[in-house]
Amino acid sequence: MAPYTDFTMLRYAITSRALYPGDEQQKQAALLREAARWIADGIDLLQLREKDLPAATLAILTRNLLEKIALATSPTRLLINSRPDIAVATGAHGVHLSSSPDELSPTQIRNLFHSAHTPQPLITVSCHTLADIHRARREQVDAILYAPVFEKPLANGQKLPGQGLDELRAACTAAAPIPVYALGGVTLQNASSCLDAGAVGVAGIRLFHNP
Template sequence: MSMSRCVALTNRHLVRGRLTDQIRLLVAGGIPSILLREKDLSQEEYADLARAVIPLMSVPGDCILHHHIDVARDLHHPAIHLPLPDLRRIWGDWLDFEIRGASVHSVSEAREAQDLGATYLMASPIFETACKPGVLPKGTAFIGELVRLTGLPIYALGGIDLHNAQEALDAGATGVCLMSAAMGVDGDGVEELRRFVR
């Protein structure tokens, strides 16, 4: 099972309508991989959302569940993404998942996540982002460093849009993660995303 070179991170607060409708638009527009983030939902609310979103995907694993590992297990879902504190808490007890992603912000965190069994890393913030004001971006050199040190697929996150995404790919990223650019896109704009993914 492999991920697209463009992963849409969900944030329903950035969507003008319903999140499920936005996901339908993205999938129909050729964005096959969705990271269902929604960090402010309770476990029960998140489980209900996951049950609604997973059937929208061509392949179940194209929807990557976030943080709620118990929900993923209850749904027998193959893909999970964990912040590093979550991964430390479970002591690497996630090897039953086929796709195992971890968020990292330094070389030492990347090595730790790899040792704990991550199959890919999400590195951030690569560029300046309004989501984390005042946080210095790591720059694209960080991507190349992680690729050399871990050999894992690296997905770039943070301030990425279709104008700078190629810089991250040229630096060695397997793919890029779009949040604002994906959650705010309309029917016309999704065609531009489709061309990028191809």
């Protein structure tokens, strides 16, 4: 049994095909196999975060994942990272936004879905400061990913300092009643402390991947 199945909290898995060996086709196949395990387990939210892929390839992956969700009759909801156009075109459940000011606003995304006569999207957003939290709350997003909570290694061998549990607690208080997921350096060992700080669940890339 994979370790993430032991959670009794909300779970938000984020894809990264870069974690898998092989060529591009093999990486995408591995991503789909891993995501299928999450879907079968009923993971709450699944973010397709393959921002470097062309739109056509991203759409194919999205439709494949939506088919797996439907066949499994899973409660999993699929979000596309920063690509509301792909989400609308494929019927994905929503969109995840970064904290960048260049992103479309949640209101603009809702209007886009409305214009396409599709169900209202689920919108999550990354926040790194209390200012980000206040903005997300004003925009009435559905959930917030607050990061980084704990120190995490970077690809260049350096480490990104974590903001700590006190900052997570302050973020959860400021965000209420919008739910907050803890992201960044979260492990099976420290996940419960995130709940104690007020998070509804945990989010991660490596956290949910099978070793």
